[in-house]
Amino acid sequence: MPSTSLPAANPFAAPSPLPYGLPDFAAVRVEHFRPAFEAGLAQQRAEWEAIASNPEPVTVANTLDALESSGALLDRVQAVFFTLVSSAATDEIRTIEAEVAPRLADHSDALWLDDRIYTRIVEAARNLDESTPAETRWVLDRYRTLFERAGITLSAADKAHLRELNGRITSLETQFSQRVVAGMEAAAVHVPDVGELAGLSAGTVSSLREAAQDRDREGYLITLGLPTPQPVVGQTTNRTLRERVHTASLSRGTGLDSASDTRQIVLDLARLRAERAQLLGYAHHADYVAQGATAGTTDAVNGMLARLAPAAARNAMREAEDLTIALQADSPDAQLAAWDWAVYADRVRGQRYAFDEEALRPYLELDRVLTDGVFYAAGQLYGITLTERPDLIGYADGVRVFEVHEADGTALGLFLGDYYAREGKRGGAWMHTLLDASELLGHRPVVVNNLTINRPAPGEPTLLTWDEVITAFHEFGHALHALFTAVRYPSVAGTSVPRDFVEYPSQVNEMWAWHPQVLAHFARHHLTGEALPVDTLDQLRASQAYGVGFDTTEYLAAAMLDQAWHQLTPEQVPTTPGEVEAFEAAALQKAGVALDLVPPRYRSTYFNHTFGGGYDAGYYSYIWSQVLDADTVDWFRDEAAEGTDGGLNRTAGQRFREALLSRGHARDPLASYRDLRGRDSVIEPLLRRKGLL
Incomplete structure (x- = not known):
């Protein structure tokens, strides 16, 4: 023993x-x-x-x-x-x-x-x-x-079989995640000649050179992030390079690199999860997941996704018409391709709203976004302060440790910020805890936020895209959920809520990036300190309405693909790796989101959310949570506002904290929502936000 x-x-x-x-x-x-x-x-x-x-x-x-x-x-x-x-x-x-x-x-x-x-x-x-x-x-x-x-x-024999299934599933999820990371490394695009990087900013070119040097390579290296869209594809004017990077992104896990081929793992996981669900008395794995979440049934999940998909796809194709016109102004015979979308969407957005995304970056320096934006908004709402503790060491170079205090000076916990990409770090952004708050154990929370921003050359500032700013606010929303926990039992602390509820508070926190008072505080030129010009801000706001069709469709394609794999019985799962792509294509076609110009945010072979575990049959959670999010944003702006402050006040923050953020899973999360809103959520605010009414 x-x-x-x-x-x-x-x-x-x-x-x-x-x-x-x-x-x-x-x-x-x-x-x-x-x-x-x-x-x-x-x-x-x-x-x-x-x-x-x-x-x-x-x-x-x-x-x-x-x-x-x-x-x-x-x-x-x-x-x-x-x-x-x-x-x-x-x-x-x-x-x-x-x-x-x-x-x-x-x-x-x-x-x-x-x-x-x-x-x-x-x-x-x-x-x-x-x-x-x-x-x-x-x-x-x-x-x-x-x-x-x-x-x-279950019977003793079925319990033994269940143990076997659980062990095999966990091992396969680990293998999948490891192969996804290997696939990102293997698919990195090496560029020997700087002339191929046309259109990229000097800072981006410098970071690509750093990436190559970090891996002992000459020239420049375009490393890939986890989702299908890659930032460089939306920045370079070199169409050949755009196609090369986009194709490399889509091909991950498909067998071009045998060491990171995930297709057999996809099939095995889909089959084993389906077998386990039936053993437990459920129709399929998606049924098992939905019944343990706030959705309750797969019919509810399918119904919501089906309600959104047709209008989103129509909006995306209307956007494609605009982009085709812009592309053919450059190349009259060219046909719009997926790798053209981001570049020409930015161009159309810029022409329509006189907005240049790159012109925004000098005003979005990482440290200022954090201290004068993310942390500042939290202070205005909740009275907390964050003080950096350089004497406390993180787990890797660049990890920063902050001590968090209440308005009265009471110690609340620690917050660790890990914002840069590094070799061995998975793509994307996430939050997790090193210690959960608990009255029973006497613990205060220790919370980590991760982003994967390319590290600039030494001495250069870290300038963010607007999407990265939103991500920083989003992940800190998760951190607040953990920091404000006031429960006795650690198993229900903070973000230990159903998967289709956990994204809700973090999505609400994104609203403060847009708040005029918060924006004016953090969006300042990194060299001059000049505030972001008012007309640029107005253009940014107006431009965000453009492209919602693409964003919603690529997300829904991934969510519906996740459901398609997990609403299969064991017998319905394909049997050979070569069938994975055909199944995916058929599932997208059936869902009405099979658009070559708008591939899923994640294809099956690198869909770590679902096959790496955690969001399996639960990727719908983001849009499900957005229903609550959009309704709550309306509450802040309309009901909780004091004068013209848009809800950025301590009374509103305290109400949101007490009703929701502090509760964890110590009661039904939807009861917490009803405590805040006085009713169940309605979907109309989300439909308005996405232009789907």
Whole structure:
């Protein structure tokens, strides 16, 4: 039996002595992970066994509280390890990840398939009296539901089969994620001659040279981000280069590079998830996911997506007509292609609204966007302040640590900002926690935001696109959700809400990037300090209405593709890798979003959200959450505004914090929404926003 103890020299052996329990990253070495995982797994198994076999009468304290308090060592090692997996992975880290993934799946099953603990949870709930807090009642009921969704009522033989399926699924998700990262590296486009980079800014050219040098290559290297659209494709005037980069992006995982081919994994995951769903009594995996989310049913998901798709596709094709005219003004015989879209959309937007996206960048310097924009807006709404702590060390070069305080000076937690791309860091942007807030455990939150901005040459400023500004506000919305948690139990802290609710608060936070007071505070020229000209701001606002057809269609194509794979039965899943692209094409055609000019934001072969795990059958969540988001933006601007402040006031912020951000999953999230709005959400604000009415 593995030892539950860990040598004191291992930094995971005891809680970190650093402020707020921030992991001591400087002390952690790769060789510490395997023994820490071994001891952590064994220690929590022993704690679960003690709960299951406790001869004392069942109470909340010896059952629910004991469960929520278990696994401290495992939590410490997982927080650090999976931060490195996503943000600073090495080959050795990836090897350990592949080893521990199936063991963690088996470890999870050890809890959720333990009849003794399930029985104690049911009995604890039955023995409650009127003085029991509502959160405790909710969490006990949630545990019961999670046990039942995990298969606790299955026969012994079916439980054994379920364990096997869970282990295989987890291993495949890990393999998929690792191959997606390898695919981004393999598909990077090498450009030997600077003359091929026509149209790119000097700063972008410099960053491409840096990327090549970081990988010991001559010339310039265009590294790829996770989604289909790549920024360079929208910037260069070299049409051949645009096609080359776009094609490289679309071809990831399709077998051109055997080491990053994901097609067989896609098929295996779709089949195994479908098999598991049926074993658990659901029609398919999407049915299983929807019933555990706020959507409730796949009919609800399908109905919403189907309502949006036709109008979005029509809008996209109307936009394509404008772009074709612009393209043929340059090349009369040219036919518009997907790799032309971004360039000519910017041109049409610029002509129609006299707006130049590149002219905006000098006003969007990263540090100013953060301190005078993202943090400033949070201060205006919630009274919090963030102070950088250079004495606290992050997990990689460039990670910044901030201490967060309430308006009265009370310490709230830590915020880590990791904004630059690096080798071994996955694409995209995300938030996660190193420590969840919990009254039971006495923890305050330690929260991380990740972006993947290209690092400029030494001495050069980091100038953002407007999309990157919005992303910074979005991810900090997740951070606020975690920082403001005021719950007893860590399992329901912060963003531990259903997947189709979690994006809602972060999407609301995007609105403050547009607020005149906030914009005037952060959008200043990085050299002169000059404010963004009013006419440029007006042009930016007006221009954002253009291109919604493309944006909505590419998103919906990915969301409907996710549903198509996960609404299959095991027998319906294709059997050979060569069928993946044909299935994808047929699914998009059926959904009405098979537009060559607007490929899905993610194709199946690099759709890490769904095949890497986390958003499987749940990518619809972003648009589902936008219904709540758009309705809440109306609340801030109309009902919560004081005079002409557009809702940027402490009263509105405190109301949003108390009703929603502080609640985590300590009650039904839709009850939190109704607490704020006084009613259920309506879809009309979203339809207006997207021009779909």
